[in-house]
Amino acid sequence: MSVLAANDRREIEVHSYPLLVYALVPLAALVLQAWLPRLVGPYVWFDLPLVVTVYFSLSRRNPLQGMLLGAALGLFEDALSHHAIGVNGIAKTVAGFLCASIGVRIDVENHTIRVLLTFLLSLLCSGIYLFIYRVLLGMDMEWRGFTELFAAIGNGLLAFLVFPLLDRAQIRE
């Protein structure tokens, strides 16, 4: 992982995508996240909206866009569940912001680094989720640490598979 100097930041490439990709990829992530559990049963060890948030935040390197995308996808996820709206929204807002901020400071073109970052951010989101429920809201909620670990691994694997596909949709100048 190479840390960039301040002068190098201007040289960081900001990727752009066709407008359709911006619209369809998050939507597809939401739909598949809601539909795929029907095939895999109780093993919902992935979070497609988080993977998409991480990808676009790293590619765009704009914290504002990253956090807005994260907030929107998180709120959608909350709206599809029966829990309070905002828990996932907060978690993914923070994830989007951190991703984009990290993307500005370090070189994240490396595929392995992106996958590792997805794994870590997945754990962070789980931690934020738990913090909001138990501390902020003071609600009883059983928690299984292993499930969250498996989910983080699943997100890493998903990132490993999906990021190269999305890279192909970049607009090349």
Place this chain on the structure above:
Amino acid sequence: MGGQRCRLLNSRCARTTDTAVESFFSRYRNLLALLALLVVQIVGLAVQVRRVDSGRATFDARDRAGVRLIRLWANAIVSPPERLIHASKLGAAGLWQNYLDLRHVRQQNQQLQLTIDRLRLEQAALLEDARQGQRLQAMLGFREKYIYKTVAAQVIGTSGSSQSQVFYIDKGSSDGLARDMAVITPDGIVGKVRDVFPRTAQVLAINDQTSGAGVILETTRIRGILSGNAAGQPEIIDILADQRIKPGEKVLTAGGDEIFPRGLPVGVVEKIIPDPNRDSFIQVIVKPAAHLDRLDEVLVITSTQPQFSPQEQQDIAASEALKGSEAAALNEQKKASEIMAERLPGLIDPNLPPDQQPLKDNSNPNPPPQPPLPLHPDRFTPAVAEPSGPDAGNGSTPSDSPARQNAHRSAGDRPKSPSTASRPSREPSHPRIP
């Protein structure tokens, strides 16, 4: 001069302050935006949560208007693609099943037709029994819910989160669905309708941590509340440790929660573990009867009141017509017997006073023959006094017959004639049979 200088300084100060503020905002723009977004969402969360009497926090059972609007939008965006995917899947499966894989269909169709005919007859009989049972229960003041109307629905999506065990079905308020309706499969209960949209509905499964259903163990008759745990398994909570509860025992709905009708299968006891938070309490892990992870079609109970389909009404009418003809035949028989009873003399008319009983009526020209009285007493029949008076030689008159005597006794009008008084006893002295 001094004033101008001061004004100039002021304007410079203001400009400097503006620049500082601008630079502050531009420098920390992202951080401020993050804070603003977080604060807005935290305030939104605080609005949705309330404290209950026990001090615990919980979500509002009913969403506020704003929250519901967000859910509606999310549902409106996600549901159409989900329907499309589901329809494509069904279409592919239908193409194979309906056009390609058609072996033995004709034979199956014939067998099914026969089965339908048989079941239709059985259904008519069972419906009649059910109605009769309900009438009896109504007479006893016993309220019982029956499943009378269900709506079949396809599962089109889930919440996508392992923390939220809800799923979406392709029927909504336009199909007659409403909140808190029970959702079942032929195998067992599944959950209840939590939220209803125009063309979709959200169902809260029984294995969610926030769900609750009243259940009863079939053999031990122990009641409890079914809820989900973190692993997504349904478990019965709030029951005292009991040695009688064994794995494999069936769990049924208790019917007291006003959602699930009584007696529906829930599952079987899988294992019993002690409650980690309370001594002497246990948690009974239940293996659900319905396959909660692989649901394709479910039934929503839209009515527990008697509402029959036209076909069912036809069947009932047919069975009632059959029953009516039987009743008419019975009525005819009854009427004939009544006519016969009117023509034949009765022994005792309870509506008449004793002295006007039909046996006293001498208008009958052909009185029924009376058995002759015994001449000598024996151990079975008491002796009869020798006839004396104008009726001597005649043996006895109808008025002195044993039937008459009995009629008088039953009316409390004992005969006081000396002849009768001289008899030792009118009661036959039957020998005691060991």
